[in-house]
Amino acid sequence: MSTPHNRAQKGDFAATVLMPGDPLRAKFIADTFLENPRLVTDVRGMLGFTGTYEGRPVSVMGSGMGMPSIGIYSYELYTQYGVENIIRIGSAGSYTDKARLFDVVLATGAYSESSYALTQSGDGADIQLPDPELNEALRASAAAQNIPLIEGVIHSSDVFYREPSGEKPLYWERLRDEKGCVAVEMESFALFHNARVLGKRAACLLTISDSFVSPEITTPEQRQTSFTAMMKVALGVQL
Ligand SMILES: O=P(O)(O)O[C@H]1O[C@H](CO)[C@@H](O)[C@H]1O
Numbered sequence: 445m446s447t448p449h450n451r452a453q454k455g456d457f458a459a460t461v462l463m464p465g466d467p468l469r470a471k472f473i474a475d476t477f478l479e480n481p482r483l484v485t486d487v488r489g490m491l492g493f494t495g496t497y498e499g500r501p502v503s504v505m506g507s508g509m510g511m512p513s514i515g516i517y518s519y520e521l522y523t524q525y526g527v528e529n530i531i532r533i534g535s536a537g538s539y540t541d542k543a544r545l546f547d548v549v550l551a552t553g554a555y556s557e558s559s560y561a562l563t564q565s566g567d568g569a570d571i572q573l574p575d576p577e578l579n580e581a582l583r584a585s586a587a588a589q590n591i592p593l594i595e596g597v598i599h600s601s602d603v604f605y606r607e608p609s610g611e612k613p614l615y616w617e618r619l620r621d622e623k624g625c626v627a628v629e630m631e632s633f634a635l636f637h638n639a640r641v642l643g644k645r646a647a648c649l650l651t652i653s654d655s656f657v658s659p660e661i662t663t664p665e666q667r668q669t670s671f672t673a674m675m676k677v678a679l680g681v682q683l
């Protein structure tokens with residue numbers, strides 16, 4: 445079997461898949477953390493690997509950037525490959541001085557202006573939720589490794605580069621103050637939605653890579669390789 449976007453065969457993916465946006469971050473995780481990793485798909489360069497971590501089977505695959513991209517890959521993993529749990533592990537821009545560079549955020553909800561859920565299933569809600577049991581397992585993994593988590597609603601945006609509107613407060617200040625968003629990324633709203641309509645589980649951990657509040661920024665190399673705390677929390681999940 446294969447899909448238009450995935451050449452893996454049935455049984456090639458573990459029940460739990462970690463999904464960074466960047467396929468090279470998936471390769472880094474496979475090379476650094478997995479025992480006996482094997483490449484199971486590389487269609488369009490979207491690398492997916494399966495191996496074990498501390499003896500537990502696990503897969504890691506890039507999602508690409510944005511909701512249309514993770515929408516495709518997660519839908520196929522859930523419906524064609526028997527995947528039960530997807531844990532997104534991404535980078536995010538902070539909307540608050542409480543979340544600093546390299547802090548790890550556990551999403552308790554994903555707010556979005558996106559039409560993804562409405563188009564996919566007719567769901568008009570502007571917030572999609574992660575699976576509570578998966579979040580509990582991530583909290584337990586983080587606690588066991590003494591890795592602090594900041595919990596909060598995140599903003600899943602369709603737009604990375606926005607034209608300045610001149611309005612005050614700024615759009616991200618409104619999202620922080622009115623919707624409670626602590627950080628912005630671009631995929632979780634669609635991932636949480638797909639999981640829910642398909643009866644599967646999803647969660648999201650983010651590492652702060654830059655800040656809207658103060659001019660801090662990480663390099664592409666750091667984004668690819670230095671988000672190890674988040675990776676260890678996701679890999680340490682016991683389900
Ligand atoms: O680091 P990843 O997982 O790609 O996540 C964030 O980075 C990308 C934007 O630079 C978007 O995909 C956003 O969600």
Ligand SMILES: O=c1cc[nH]c(=O)[nH]1
Nearest residue numbers: 535536537628629630
């Ligand atoms: O989507 C993202 C990810 C990191 N930083 C941002 O500003 N946006």
